[in-house]
Amino acid sequence: MSRRAIVVAGLSAIAIAASGCSGGSDAEAESPVDITKLRAEVTEHFGTPPNEAPWYRHITAINLGANGQQLRVTTDLDERESRRIPCGLLWKLAFEQADKPSNLWVVVVGTDGVEFGACA
Numbered sequence: 001m002s003r004r005a006i007v008v009a010g011l012s013a014i015a016i017a018a019s020g021c022s023g024g025s026d027a028e029a030e031s032p033v034d035i036t037k038l039r040a041e042v043t044e045h046f047g048t049p050p051n052e053a054p055w056y057r058h059i060t061a062i063n064l065g066a067n068g069q070q071l072r073v074t075t076d077l078d079e080r081e082s083r084r085i086p087c088g089l090l091w092k093l094a095f096e097q098a099d100k101p102s103n104l105w106v107v108v109v110g111t112d113g114v115e116f117g118a119c120a
Contacts, residue, residue, distance in 0.1 A: 031068035032102035033094050038062070038071075041093050055084045060111065071106045079116050082108050087119035 039062055046053040058081075061074040071094055075082055091106045098104055105120035 031064050032098040032104060033071075034097065035062065035064055035071075038094055038097055041097065042090065045093065046089075053086075055086065058085065065107075069103050069105065071104070072109050073106060074109045074111060076111055078110065079114070082110065082116040087117065091119050 042056075042059075042062070045051070047056040058075045058077050059073060060076050061072075063072045063074070064070065065072055071090070073085060073087075073090060075085055077084065085108050087106050087108055091104070094104055094106065103120070105118055107118040108116045110116060
């Protein structure tokens with residue numbers, strides 16, 4: 001099975017980051033979502049007791065890809081365990097926040113940069 005298996009999920013996707021994204025990038029300017037606001041929403045929905053999701057603490061970063069349409073969720077999990085990250089739920093939060101029609105999608109990535117899967 002390919003390390004780049006793609007999982008298509010209806011409504012799902014984005015993750016938060018313990019490490020931030022540097023501000024002022026072109027991707028941020030082109031993105032239909034406010035990455036700072038999205039990170040705060042992910043924390044509120046999934047990282048705040050008593051509703052903290054067990055997978056939340058495994059997200060180490062959320063950044064925008066070069067085109068501003070891709071949200072890269074970096075984790076400290078291996079390929080098998082990365083399936084615990086609910087790409088669809090994260091995508092849904094991002095999509096609901098989008099200020100214009102977009103081709104927004106989420107990709108789950110390991111700390112070494114290997115892409116484990118994606119949803120749109």
